[in-house]
Amino acid sequence: MFELKINEDITLKLVEQHDAALLIQLIDESRTYLRKWLPWVDSTQQASDYDDIIPQWYNQYLDNQGFQAIILYQNKVAGMVGFHGINWANQNTSIGYWIGERFQNKGIMTKAVIGCLAYAFDTLGLHRVEIRCGMENVKSRAIPERLGFTYEGTARDGEYLYDHYHDLAVYSLLSHEWDTLQLKNAITSS
16 A cells, blocks of 8 residues: 655555545535635535545556545644646646645645655656646645746636636646755655
């Protein structure tokens, strides 16, 4: 089973069926906060809503298409991070993430994303990683900006969010940029 230890406090672990209840609990605690930016919040109401998706995520990992992981912070489920599949022909992927409101402002997601970048570039040998965030989602955008991603532009009306489209900020990081950023040591420091 996939598990990636980021530091003493943070571990990424492949989502398993028994994690569904903890994910729902975290979503319930942060539902209003998460709903502002994530289109799946309203359709995720109970643990059984994960019955079909968790096996798909497991197969994604088995098919070498990346992973969907829960973020454990001090052994508590804090959120999720993962790849939206891998385009092996072009050696690229994109990272998606969310975190419970009470886990904000602790550097957890930044370190989890650095761990994903290390896995993408150093383990999988990918060339490009992309992150797309709501244009107005300042906290989400701060992560690729903090990590040295290049802002490539705006995907106008890039995502439908309940009753409207919203623009997405598009960021990318290339493997040679990763090699020069020296971020690998940043995940172990607090």
